[in-house]
Every structure is written in structure tokens, then in C-alpha cells.
Amino acid sequence: NAGVTQTPKFQVLKTGQSMTLQCAQDMNHEYMSWYRQDPGMGLRLIHYSVGAGITDQGEVPNGYNVSRSTTEDFPLRLLSAAPSQTSVYFCASSYGRGADTQYFGPGTRLTVL
Amino acid sequence: GENVEQHPSTLSVQEGDSAVIKCTYSDSASNYFPWYKQELGKRPQLIIDIRSNVGEKKDQRIAVTLNKTAKHFSLHITETQPEDSAVYFCADNNAGNMLTFGGGTRLMVKP
Numbered sequence: 001n002a003g004v005t006q007t008p009k010f011q012v013l014k015t016g017q018s019m020t021l022q023c024a025q026d027m028n029h030e031y032m033s034w035y036r037q038d039p040g041m042g043l044r045l046i047h048y049s050v051g052a053g054i055t056d057q058g059e060v061p062n063g064y065n066v067s068r069s070t071t072e073d074f075p076l077r078l079l080s081a082a083p084s085q086t087s088v089y090f091c092a093s094s095y096g097r098g099a100d101t102q103y104f105g106p107g108t109r110l111t112v113l
Numbered sequence: 114g115e116n117v118e119q120h121p122s123t124l125s126v127q128e129g130d131s132a133v134i135k136c137t138y139s140d141s142a143s144n145y146f147p148w149y150k151q152e153l154g155k156r157p158q159l160i161i162d163i164r165s166n167v168g169e170k171k172d173q174r175i176a177v178t179l180n181k182t183a184k185h186f187s188l189h190i191t192e193t194q195p196e197d198s199a200v201y202f203c204a205d206n207n208a209g210n211m212l213t214f215g216g217g218t219r220l221m222v223k224p
Binding site: 031042044058101102105 | 164
């Protein structure tokens with residue numbers, strides 16, 4: 001199993017550009033989530049999904065969209081990039097909702113100029 | 114909203130000493146408390162977790178204790194080694210919902 005994979009690993013955007021961060025898992029997990037990690041800070045939940053076709057907002061959802069058309073994929077879209085979105089983005093998946101091991105992807109380091 | 118407070122933010126110990134990191138949570142309905150380790154430039158990985166029906170759990174040199182009355186839980190690392198140097202995050206499941214993470218503790222183990 002590849003586990004949780006993310007692409008790209010690094011990305012530089014200009015203010016106002018849009019892009020999609022890709023996330024996929026091959027563990028047949030129902031629950032997937034996106035976190036951002038700013039320097040010296042913890043992980044903050046952006047959006048999450050409890051299954052295909054179902055998504056919900058986390059702590060910091062503004063400026064981001066998600067969709068979940070399949071169990072395997074959970075892309076994160078930045079609608080109009082801003083410097084405040086410079087961060088490391090982690091995708092994670094788990095078998096259960098809130099009481100199971102979260103498996104994290106390798107992360108995407110995003111810089112917005 | 115739900116808060117998980119983690120202390121200290123940095124911790125420096127001598128190799129062989131013990132390290133203790135503490136977290137407090139606010140929602141009494143939370144029932145799952147994991148700890149993640151993140152090495153520099155890597156992804157967070159689960160190292161140990163505890164559920165609300167037990168007070169302590171051990172795995173070799175690491176242990177976690179839970180005090181539900183006081184709403185706090187702690188990570189204990191004994192006989193620290195240089196490879197224990199990393200950032201450690203606590204979390205709770207916020208009454209069965211998605212995990213809420215603490216701010217992290219940077220542990221430095223000096224040889």
C-alpha cells in the first residue's frame with residue numbers, strides 16, 4: 001500500500017492564482033481531512049469528509065474548497081491564493097471518525113508571493 | 114470552541130533524562146487522546162494513544178496518563194535518546210468529532 005499520497009510536494013503561486021492540491025489514499029478509509037501547519041504552530045483543520053459525497057468545514061475553511069467524488073481522492077482547491085495561505089498542507093485519512101489513527105500524507109509546501 | 118492547550122512549547126533535556134509534556138482539554142465528552150511525533154520536514158506519525166476508559170498506557174519508553182477529572186493528559190518519555198528529538202503534538206477528538214491538535218512541543222535531547 002502507498003498509504004496517503006499528496007502532489008505536488010512544493011508549489012509557488014502568485015497572489016490571486018488558483019490551484020488544486022491532490023490527495024489520495026489506498027486504505028479504503030472513509031474519513032479524510034486537510035490540515036495546514038504554519039511555522040511553529042500546530043495542525044489546524046481546514047475541511048474534512050466522512051465519506052464520498054459528504055464534506056464539512058473545519059476550523060479554518062475560508063479560501064478553500066473541497067469535494068469527495070470517490071473514497072480514494074480528496075482534492076483541496078485554493079480559489080484565489082493569498083500570502084496568508086503560505087503554509088505546509090497535510091492530508092490525512094482514518095478508518096473511523098474521531099477515535100482512530102490518522103495517517104498523514106507527506107505534505108505540500110505552498111508559498112504564495 | 115474546543116481548545117487543546119499544550120505545555121511546554123519547547124523542552125530541552127540531557128540524554129538519558131525523562132521528558133514530560135502536558136495537555137489540557139475542555140470538552141468532557143472527549144474520549145480519545147493521541148500523541149503524534151513529527152521529525153523535521155516529515156509528516157506527523159502516531160506514537161501512542163489512550164482512550165477514556167483507561168488511566169495509563171505504556172509502550173516501551175513512552176507512556177501516556179489521563180486524568181479525566183482534571184481534563185489533562187501527559188506524555189512521558191524515559192531514558193531519552195537523541196532520536197527522540199522532534200515536535201510532539203497532543204490531540205483530542207472533541208466529543209467524537211475530528212481531532213483538535215495542541216500547539217506542539219519541540220523536544221531537544223542533548224547528547
